[in-house]
Amino acid sequence: MATIKATMPGVFYRCPSPGAEPYVAEGSDVSEGQTIALIEVMKTFNEVKAEVSGTVTKFLIADGDEVSMGQDIMEVDGA
Amino acid sequence: MKVLVANRGEIALRIVRACHEAGAEAVAVYSDADAGARWVELADAAEHIGPSPAAKSYLNVDAVLAAAKASGADAVHPGYGFLAENAEFARRVAAAGLTFIGPPPEVIEKMGDKAVARRTAREAGVPIVPGSDPVSGAADAERAAAEIGFPLLVKASAGGGGRGIRPVAGASELAGVLATAQAEAAATFGDGTVYLERAVPEARHIEVQVLADGHGNVVHVFERDCSVQRRRQKLIEEAPAPGLDPALRTEIADAAVRLARHVGYRGAGTVEFLLAPDGTYYFMEMNTRIQVEHPVTEVVTGVDLVAEQLRIAEGESLSVSQSGIVLDGAAVEVRLNAEDPDNGFAPTPGQLERFDLPGGPGVRVDSGFAAGQRISPFYDSMLAKLICWGADREQAFARARQALAELRIEGVSSTAELHARLLADPELCEGPVHTRWLEERGDGAP
Structure with missing residues (x-):
């Protein structure tokens, strides 16, 4: 089990835009380098990329919540 | 109250x-x-x-x-x-x-929808950039584009403040950009309506401050020039607009007052125009609120715009009449943002370790922060606005350069050094510049 961490502080978003489909859902597979979420820092949107490949088992933070640097975002079961 | x-x-x-x-x-x-x-x-x-x-x-x-x-x-x-x-x-x-x-909700609505705002300006006899009504599909857009000509802009009806704008250089790009712009507008503003507008090359951004009370008084408080921009976001603002012909100044200001009167405006508002090199000017949008750069207007006229907002809200008349509002000297404002110009203007939240602010004659600093406080990642990156007044533009710029030399910001990056460089730039000092000037010279490039 690995966790993906926030690389910057800000506001966490699971979707590319309001009302859009989330980048990834629990239970789906991600590959290294894939965009899995956005973090808004001072009105600038930054893509969060998966550092590992595997299956997303759990999101550890809700859409629109505050996230701090290094905070765990999601759990991934390594492939 | x-x-x-x-x-x-x-x-x-x-x-x-x-x-x-x-x-x-x-x-x-x-x-x-x-x-x-x-x-x-x-x-x-x-x-x-x-x-x-x-x-x-x-x-x-x-x-x-x-x-x-x-x-x-x-x-x-x-x-x-x-x-x-x-x-x-x-x-x-x-x-x-x-x-x-602020103004009545109907006025906010009318000016907030850029397509409706254009129509309203036209009704008020205020020139607008040649453009279309909202366009639906590619065929519709091609018909409209044939009349407008290229280059043109696809603009989101619900956009504004420089957001929701995409350039189209030629006919071959139109359909593609249109589709992207519609999708982007729908996602960003919840409304995919877009229209086309002719691009005005080398235009300046000139905006007129207006005040209107509930007793039928509508005045302008002269103009600001906000042409120093990066990605359509203002970096430096001035009042008055340098080198503006007095007759043209009066004409543009009168157009702003005409629009404010026409829509039944109340409160402080700003009518933004594009000014082409040949002196033609076009209505761009109206901001129905106090503006970030309002202090430059305050320091060259002595009118306290926020105080007037409060008076108007209390049902009082404006404290000033049009003939009582006169220009005195020149002012420049720089926006000090917690951004790193050497790293694509990336925002830099953090702790303000040091925040030594400048002073002296003609220097005003508006900031919500003090040393030791945290600049959080949740909101915009503005640390402070530095506003300098001088008897003329040259003195205002000299004071701003001195003020920037006194400023010490540590703990977060800032745009101070970029501003110091710009305020010493011969082209800007000579003035005026157009809205693409900063990007074309490579400064502030992404």
């Missing part, structure tokens, strides 16, 4: 100051991240309105209204950004029996 200041940062403090000067009480609001902020400390009372993300605090209409009610405020000042141009918010403030310090 007891005013709920429904904003944060420097503009919240600006409003607190104006309230106190007018003998009114000011109630601040704050999110988790802003507990202990300077504007909270300096207000007479404060209400917590929610978690740090703006959507859960400063943009949360229910939370802001609950704060107004809990504090016993009888008016709400929205500042700029956040809920300032949200007609629904203005309606709900009024429905709660409070005074919204």
Whole structure:
């Protein structure tokens, strides 16, 4: 089990835009380098990329919540 | 009067100051991240309105209204950004029996829809950039483009403030850009309506400050030049616009007053124009709120725009008449943002370790922060606005250069050095420049 961490502080978003489909859902597979979420820092949107490949088992933070640097975002079961 | 200041940062403090000067009480609001902020400390009372993300605090209409009610405020000042141009918010403030310090909701709505605003300007006899009504599909857009000519811009009807604009260089790009722009507008603004507008090359951004009270008085407080921009965001603003022919100045200002009168404006507002090199000018949009760069107007006219907003909201007449508003000298404002110009202007939240502010004759600094405070990642990156007045433009620039040399910001990056370089640039010092000047010279490139 690995966790993906926030690389910057800000506001966490699971979707590319309001009302859009989330980048990834629990239970789906991600590959290294894939965009899995956005973090808004001072009105600038930054893509969060998966550092590992595997299956997303759990999101550890809700859409629109505050996230701090290094905070765990999601759990991934390594492939 | 007891005013709920429904904003944060420097503009919240600006409003607190104006309230106190007018003998009114000011109630601040704050999110988790802003507990202990300077504007909270300096207000007479404060209400917590929610978690740090703006959507859960400063943009949360229910939370802001609950704060107004809990504090016993009888008016709400929205500042700029956040809920300032949200007609629904203005309606709900009024429905709660409070005074919204701004124009009537119908006017916010009319000017907020850029396509409707263009139509309204045309009705008022104010020139608009040649363009189309909202376009639906590619065929529709091609027909409209044939009349307008290239290059042109695809603009989101719900956009504004430089957002929701995409350039089209030639006919072959049109269909593709149109589809992208519609999708982007739908995602960003919740409304995919777009229209086409002719691009005006080498245009300056000239905007006119207007004030209107509830007694039929509408005045202009002269113009500002905000042509130094990066990606359509203003970096440096001036008043008056350098080198503007006096007859043209009067003509543009009169056009702004005509529009404000036509829409039944009330409060402080700004009518933005594009000014082409040949002297033709076109209405761009109207901002129905106080503007970030309002201080340059204040220091060259002596008119306190926020104080006038409060007077108007209380049903009083403007304290000034058109003939009593005269230009005195020149002013320049630079926006000091917590961004790193050497790293693509990446925002740099963090702790303000050092924040030594400049002083001296003609120097004004508007900031919501103090040394030791945290610049949080949740909101915009503005640390402070530096406004310098001089008897002429040269003196205003010289004072701004000196002020920037005195400034010490540590703990976060800032745009101070970029500003120091720009204010010494021969082309800018000679002036005027157009809105693409900064990007074309490679400075502020992404």
